[in-house]
């Protein structure tokens with residue numbers, strides 16, 4: 089359904105992007121009047137945020153593995169299509185004429201100042217950017233804050249040696265050229281001595297090196313050097329200034345991580361206001377940024393678009409049509425139709441630490457909308473057992489809160505000030521500490537209980553037949569009636585003698601047998617012997633979905649995911665442990681079933697560990713849906729199997745199938761030992 093809705097959007101977007109500009113142009117006098125922003129909280133409309141965990145097939149993912157592979161990737165694509173435009177591909181970065189390093193002192197703090205002109209592309213005439221970096225003297229591998237600046241590097245420090253930018257800058261006077269008068273004017277936004285004193289490096293470059301911040305900036309931006317269209321008619325999902333600035337931050341990162349002074353795993357991307365929007369998008373596009381900070385980024389940054397408070401999509405896309413991709417403007421006054429919102433952008437940082445800062449006097453940026461977006465993104469961190477912002481009550485001014493998502497509301501106006509920096513550094517101290525970093529595991533998904541359960545599983549397969557453990561349920565053994573049914577729910581027609589069952593050969597290969605015992609998580613023990621007929625083909629369909637292959641694979645060197653020991657057509661065995669035809673062999677499998685949730689999809693994937701003839705052949709592979717193209721619920725399905733499948737979906741419990749594949753495989757000594765279901769997630 090979502091897919092249909094999107095197709096519909098596309099038609100509409102396409103129509104609007106072709107026709108509306110003309111209409112707008114004709115009516116420009118009427119439309120020029122700026123809509124009055126809403127600043128009254130009680131007039132904020134009700135809204136419903138898009139679900140971060142839905143994937144296009146309407147299923148919901150609820151584990152971090154599936155979040156990263158499906159939902160986060162899906163949300164990213166929505167942000168690309170509808171807000172920022174497609175992520176730009178990387179290009180070669182080289183240092184023109186080498187780095188310039190000098191020892192200096194910043195307010196008494198000994199520092200190394202490093203300057204480099206980076207060439208952004210493979211050609212001698214590729215564009216360049218000038219990067220200014222300070223690191224504490226004698227520092228090795230320090231964490232670094234990286235931010236773009238508005239007016240050129242010379243405005244960030246008072247240092248007379250810093251070259252004045254030649255590129256376009258925003259200026260009230262209107263000539264848009266930086267002069268000596270700009271030197272040091274932005275120093276409050278680049279507190280070198282205090283951050284160096286705390287053990288951090290500070291890097292910056294001018295945003296105008298990548299995209300001059302005006303409506304016609306595209307023509308002189310770096311985009312043409314990347315072969316992007318810069319004329320009037322650009323594609324609906326073509327990136328604008330924000331996408332280009334984000335790309336620029338990644339190119340600077342390419343260089344930073346080559347420096348001996350910089351810890352490549354602890355570069356923090358930070359930005360104020362429009363450059364805060366770019367920092368968030370850079371963190372979304374480039375997972376190498378270890379932490380992401382947005383300061384007063386507002387509309388199109390951290391603030392929810394659906395909240396009609398302060399700046400709106402209509403206003404921002406009219407005043408700054410060059411910032412986003414053309415499609416974003418279509419959602420002016422139809423924010424509810426936007427398939428994503430800015431909480432999706434914030435969730436792109438998960439599980440890395442994210443900090444959102446607002447200022448109480450900056451109502452234009454909607455501080456509450458920024459805070460609520462971070463609250464709405466928190467479930468993404470929770471998937472990793474990390475806490476974000478767990479309450480939707482805004483904190484009082486000047487109090488920094490949150491764990492892996494930090495937030496504060498500073499008093500005062502729209503700016504990046506010492507107070508903000510101090511909170512960022514405190515947050516980075518907590519979340520990117522050296523010890524934490526040397527053990528990156530802390531930032532990886534928490535070890536699941538399943539991993540422990542699997543780690544303990546090492547059955548003794550030396551002596552066959554094996555004695556079943558006390559609490560095992562015997563499905564096949566001497567002097568007991570086999571606990572198997574036919575696919576019709578009838579008694580089986582496989583031949584049985586002295587506790588040994590032999591698969592009947594059927595042309596259709598549909599004469600599988602089904603255990604009458606159902607289980608959720610279990611250890612499964614099966615002894616079997618292949619026959620020379622039909623390559624000894626058979627298998628164990630656990631729950632009817634996941635097939636441990638039985639096949640005459642003895643001695644096969646280049647074994648595949650169709651050989652014995654494989655999870656058929658999904659995961660080849662770790663080693664070929666197959667024994668020759670005519671010998672008894674043994675599988676011991678610890679199976680942790682996927683947790684299903686009927687309406688919402690899978691809550692957590694299943695996993696298994698398998699030993700074959702004393703060797704580990706599968707070690708913790710995760711799965712959800714059936715991985716074999718031939719599953720009994722699809723081929724030769726009967727009313728009995730339909731019921732079995734329904735039970736599986738309702739309870740998570742299913743049977744063990746022994747497969748008929750035209751070969752008279754023999755089975756004996758089959759048992760299951762149920763595991764406590766709490767062990768599964």
Ligand code: GCU
Pocket residue numbers: 360361362363384385386387399404452
């Ligand atoms: C304007 C714009 C904001 C932006 C800000 C800035 O106010 O409307 O969206 O964040 O400029 O970059 O300073």
